Amino acid sequence: MIRGSTGPISVILPIPGLAEERRPSLRHLAAIRWGLLVAALLLCLIGLAMVHSASSELRTDFLPRQAVWVGMGIIVMVIAFSIDYHVLLGLSIPLYLVGLVGLVLIFFLGHRAGGARSWIGIGAFGGQPSEFAKLATCLLLARTVAGANRRSLSARQAISAVLVVAAPALLVAIEPDLGGAAMFVPMLVGVLLVAGVRPRILLGGALLLAVLGGALWSFGMREYQRQRVLTFLQPDRDPLGKGYQVQQGKIAVGSGGLLGKGYMQGTQSQLRFLPARHTDFIFAALAEEWGFLGVAVTLSLFGFYLWNGATIAMRARDRSGILLATGLLSLFAFHALYNTSMVVGLVPNTGIPLPFVSYGGSFMLLNFASTGLLLGVDFRRYVNR
Amino acid sequence: MRVGEHREDLVWRVRLLARVAVIAVVVVASFFWFVQIVRGSYYSELADNNRLRKLPIKAPRGLIYDRQGRLLVENIPSYNLQLDRSRASLIDASIQYAAGILGRPAADLTSTLGRYKTTASYAPVLLAENLTLAQVARFGVGSLEHPEFEVEVGHLRLYRHSDQTAQVLGYLGEPSEKELAAGGVSGEMIGKKGVEARYDNELRGRNGARVVVVDSRGRLLEEKHMQPAEPGQSLTLSLDIDLQQAAERAMGDRVGAVVALDPRNGEILALVSTPSYDPNLFARRLQADEWQQILNAPNNPLQNRVLQNTYSPGSIFKIIVAIAGLSENVVTPEESVFCNGVANFYNHPYRCWKREGHGRVNLRDALRGSCDIYFYQLGQRLGIERIARYARLFGFSLPTGIDVSGEKSGLVPDPRWSLKARGTPWYPGETISVAIGQGPLLVTPVQMAAMMATVANGGVRVTPHLVKDAPVAPGESLALDGAILRTVRDALWAVVNDGGTGKEARVPGVDIAGKTSTVQVVGQKSWLDSTTLPFEQRDHAWFASFAPANDPKLVVVVFVEHGGKGSHAAAPVARAIYESFFHVRPAGEEPDVLAAVAGEVDR
Numbered sequence: 001m002i003r004g005s006t007g008p009i010s011v012i013l014p015i016p017g018l019a020e021e022r023r024p025s026l027r028h029l030a031a032i033r034w035g036l037l038v039a040a041l042l043l044c045l046i047g048l049a050m051v052h053s054a055s056s057e058l059r060t061d062f063l064p065r066q067a068v069w070v071g072m073g074i075i076v077m078v079i080a081f082s083i084d085y086h087v088l089l090g091l092s093i094p095l096y097l098v099g100l101v102g103l104v105l106i107f108f109l110g111h112r113a114g115g116a117r118s119w120i121g122i123g124a125f126g127g128q129p130s131e132f133a134k135l136a137t138c139l140l141l142a143r144t145v146a147g148a149n150r151r152s153l154s155a156r157q158a159i160s161a162v163l164v165v166a167a168p169a170l171l172v173a174i175e176p177d178l179g180g181a182a183m184f185v186p187m188l189v190g191v192l193l194v195a196g197v198r199p200r201i202l203l204g205g206a207l208l209l210a211v212l213g214g215a216l217w218s219f220g221m222r223e224y225q226r227q228r229v230l231t232f233l234q235p236d237r238d239p240l241g242k243g244y245q246v247q248q249g250k251i252a253v254g255s256g257g258l259l260g261k262g263y264m265q266g267t268q269s270q271l272r273f274l275p276a277r278h279t280d281f282i283f284a285a286l287a288e289e290w291g292f293l294g295v296a297v298t299l300s301l302f303g304f305y306l307w308n309g310a311t312i313a314m315r316a317r318d319r320s321g322i323l324l325a326t327g328l329l330s331l332f333a334f335h336a337l338y339n340t341s342m343v344v345g346l347v348p349n350t351g352i353p354l355p356f357v358s359y360g361g362s363f364m365l366l367n368f369a370s371t372g373l374l375l376g377v378d379f380r381r382y383v384n385r
Numbered sequence: 386m387r388v389g390e391h392r393e394d395l396v397w398r399v400r401l402l403a404r405v406a407v408i409a410v411v412v413v414a415s416f417f418w419f420v421q422i423v424r425g426s427y428y429s430e431l432a433d434n435n436r437l438r439k440l441p442i443k444a445p446r447g448l449i450y451d452r453q454g455r456l457l458v459e460n461i462p463s464y465n466l467q468l469d470r471s472r473a474s475l476i477d478a479s480i481q482y483a484a485g486i487l488g489r490p491a492a493d494l495t496s497t498l499g500r501y502k503t504t505a506s507y508a509p510v511l512l513a514e515n516l517t518l519a520q521v522a523r524f525g526v527g528s529l530e531h532p533e534f535e536v537e538v539g540h541l542r543l544y545r546h547s548d549q550t551a552q553v554l555g556y557l558g559e560p561s562e563k564e565l566a567a568g569g570v571s572g573e574m575i576g577k578k579g580v581e582a583r584y585d586n587e588l589r590g591r592n593g594a595r596v597v598v599v600d601s602r603g604r605l606l607e608e609k610h611m612q613p614a615e616p617g618q619s620l621t622l623s624l625d626i627d628l629q630q631a632a633e634r635a636m637g638d639r640v641g642a643v644v645a646l647d648p649r650n651g652e653i654l655a656l657v658s659t660p661s662y663d664p665n666l667f668a669r670r671l672q673a674d675e676w677q678q679i680l681n682a683p684n685n686p687l688q689n690r691v692l693q694n695t696y697s698p699g700s701i702f703k704i705i706v707a708i709a710g711l712s713e714n715v716v717t718p719e720e721s722v723f724c725n726g727v728a729n730f731y732n733h734p735y736r737c738w739k740r741e742g743h744g745r746v747n748l749r750d751a752l753r754g755s756c757d758i759y760f761y762q763l764g765q766r767l768g769i770e771r772i773a774r775y776a777r778l779f780g781f782s783l784p785t786g787i788d789v790s791g792e793k794s795g796l797v798p799d800p801r802w803s804l805k806a807r808g809t810p811w812y813p814g815e816t817i818s819v820a821i822g823q824g825p826l827l828v829t830p831v832q833m834a835a836m837m838a839t840v841a842n843g844g845v846r847v848t849p850h851l852v853k854d855a856p857v858a859p860g861e862s863l864a865l866d867g868a869i870l871r872t873v874r875d876a877l878w879a880v881v882n883d884g885g886t887g888k889e890a891r892v893p894g895v896d897i898a899g900k901t902s903t904v905q906v907v908g909q910k911s912w913l914d915s916t917t918l919p920f921e922q923r924d925h926a927w928f929a930s931f932a933p934a935n936d937p938k939l940v941v942v943v944f945v946e947h948g949g950k951g952s953h954a955a956a957p958v959a960r961a962i963y964e965s966f967f968h969v970r971p972a973g974e975e976p977d978v979l980a981a982v983a984g985e986v987d988r
């Protein structure tokens with residue numbers, strides 16, 4: 001019934017802060033949304049295989065490191081699952097502030113990677129504060145919007161929600177990482193939509209944003225900044241950099257055909273024509289070696305994950321649970337959709353990794369934490385409070 | 386429930402969002418379907434383009450031999466520097482690096498590169514040639530930092546006799562834009578002139594290729610397949626390098642042209658145009674200043690005077706007028722004319738070059754002494770139409786068909802031409818001038834040689850050619866009366882051997898027949914010795930000949946630009962060629978033709 005996996009689960013049982021009678025019992029574990037977990041773990045396996053294939057030609061094979069990140073991710077997931085999300089929502093203001101501080105610290109301690117400072121590192125430890133900030137923002141956003149119990153949100157609530165998201169997004173934008181900043185927007189839209197924002201508030205907000213953007217473009221930006229924005233929107237303007245990457249990615253994807261060239265047989269990735277083949281463009285390497293079949297399986301897993309997540313949101317116990325799940329899923333869905341669309345050349349190329357598959361630590365931890373939170377929201381739907 | 390009465394609203398919106406997300410996933414999947422399945426073969430090709438590189442294996446160009454199998458042109462290995470612009474991260478840095486090793490200004494290389502603006506960036510560009518082994522080694526050492534450079538082993542054309550055969554063999558060069566459009570490959574030298582140009586297809590051979598797998602840094606990983614190169618066809622010329630060199634030596638510093646051919650089949654044994662140039666300079670690809678130097682050299686050495694320049698034929702044309710007169714029965718060999726140095730035609734006095742006159746002359750005497758008065762009268766009797774017809778019959782105003790490109794046709798004037806080209810009617814007085822080879826007549830030295838071959842071989846028109854078994858038209862008989870040609874040949878023999886104007890060409894033991902010609906460049910009193918004039922105003926000298934007179938094996942035509950009298954400037958050159966051909970040792974010392982004293986003036 002519990003499929004022999006009592007080990008890790010039992011660890012979570014003696015959680016301090018939970019009253020004895022409210023503590024979930026072992027038999028409740030059967031009610032975990034296994035589909036979500038299985039999808040996440042299968043995506044990780046695909047990721048491990050592709051990271052190995054894409055980096056075996058490099059001086060270091062990234063497979064062991066990625067395995068470590070997956071292991072740490074599972075631990076983070078278990079922790080996130082164990083703590084009642086209401087506790088986390090309660091702590092969301094300090095967590096959010098820590099996230100903002102991390103983003104500010106980048107300006108002083110940041111390492112440059114791909115033109116933008118997004119990394120801070122102390123000794124051997126390093127990470128991208130923006131990933132943590134995404135999680136914290138999600139929590140505070142859910143809490144901000146959850147308070148109301150009306151058919152639709154008040155203008156005040158909507159504005160505070162916008163401000164909660166705008167602060168970290170702006171900090172990321174001036175790193176400058178416009179693509180990373182854009183990743184904050186979907187959770188805002190998702191949460192506001194589900195919470196029931198009035199259409200005219202949404203419309204007004206979009207209008208205001210357009211006016212502000214136009215004003216910023218005309219008066220607030222220097223020429224080189226405008227150039228950067230244009231390059232972001234049209235990577236072809238920079239054919240040696242991102243345009244080359246997009247072109248090589250498309251060649252990798254297209255030449256994969258239906259069944260692919262075979263594992264570790266992709267010419268584009270193995271002969272190093274495809275840049276970022278183990279990180280942002282890992283899906284192109286996958287498409288090349290496993291063909292449309294591999295693409296379809298992987299996309300199905302993302303769809304499966306999202307559908308399971310949506311089910312969790314729909315049967316969550318309370319309004320904050322629904323909204324937290326919505327925010328996390330919007331974040332996840334947008335990453336997955338944006339990355340795959342980027343690889344196939346549909347949207348501008350910007351450094352967006354593929355959840356669970358791309359090589360990288362911070363983002364892996366974010367996704368596992370998010371999965372843990374989702375499982376937690378689901379697990380606690382029966383718990384009385 | 387805590388969520389309150391609006392829970393259903395929220396759930397409904399989550400479901401909606403989830404559906405949107407799933408639809409988005411399906412949309413993304415369908416784009417993958419489009420790129421991978423619908424456009425799959427297109428991208429597969431691009432992927433192959435990335436990883437497969439076709440390395441050309443250059444086919445060695447065919448060799449060229451003379452008629453005795455002596456090598457005239459060969460290939461020697463050379464190292465060339467190629468730049469693959471698609472692999473250079475910063476072109477300017479690459480140029481600086483190469484300029485440093487080559488010891489050449491970077492601007493030079495940049496301008497070389499500029500010529501390849503329109504070619505695809507992955508196609509390697511030839512940046513420099515003939516690297517020293519030390520330079521090759523340095524590019525080899527730096528290949529990790531500069532993978533865009535590659536040293537290719539090529540073949541360099543070596544012309545063994547450099548300027549002596551330049552006008553025959555031509556040279557190689559980069560294809561022009563027009564030649565590129567016609568299928569030339571940039572960076573691949575093609576024949577630009579002479580035999581190299583005319584037989585480019587035969588000589589070029591077919592390049593092979595190695596298809597190799599490379600990684601993104603262009604490192605070669607494995608060979609996929611290979612197609613060997615087919616070397617170009619070798620050519621054997623009818624040219625005799627001994628005779629060619631003899632002709633070249635005999636011309637010395639003279640500006641002009643020599644053609645020596647076999648009248649029986651049109652095979653050219655010597656073809657000289659002076660001044661000449663060193664074709665090996667072109668094989669190494671000229672630098673701008675070297676090219677300027679050749680362009681600015683006096684008397685335009687690139688001009689092949691044998692076939693690219695036309696000149697007035699002068700008295701040699703009298704041969705055609707004589708044949709025309711006899712063939713049209715307007716004169717008999719015995720009929721004689723009295724020459725007192727001047728005669729009136731159309732109320733105009735026409736002078737003979739010999740002021741005191743030749744006295745009574747028949748056809749043989751008139752040719753031997755080159756009497757103008759005789760031919761004025763003969764020309765008047767024939768009329769311009771018949772003269773022009775015979776001139777064309779002997780190939781004037783038509784290309785000879787020689788297998789060297791760039792041949793000029795020359796001009797045979799007649800009343801129709803006059804109306805069309807000048808817009809004025811033909812004046813009868815002009816016929817008188819044309820009869821002695823003056824007037825608007827223009828011929829090339831090779832046309833002159835072909836004409837002499839026809840006279841020598843009994844009336845068969847042959848096509849002069851340089852390649853031994855060139856696909857030339859077979860000789861075409863002009864159906865002339867053999868007796869008439871014998872009469873003319875006998876007269877031409879007399880020109881050289883019986884006190885005629887060509888006695889300077891005489892070689893003991895060889896019966897040479899020929900005709901001199903002196904062409905006025907500027908109007909002047911004809912009895913002035915033009916050797917005293919400035920070079921550009923001096924007369925042109927011709928000597929057209931064949932030997933042995935009764936069984937001709939060799940036709941020699943010599944043209945000396947501004948050489949003065951044909952008898953003195955041109956005939957001795959022919960003599961030296963005959964001496965070489967018939968292995969006659971020149972009597973005493975080498976004939977010092979420049980020192981020849983101006984003696985009896987002829988025309």
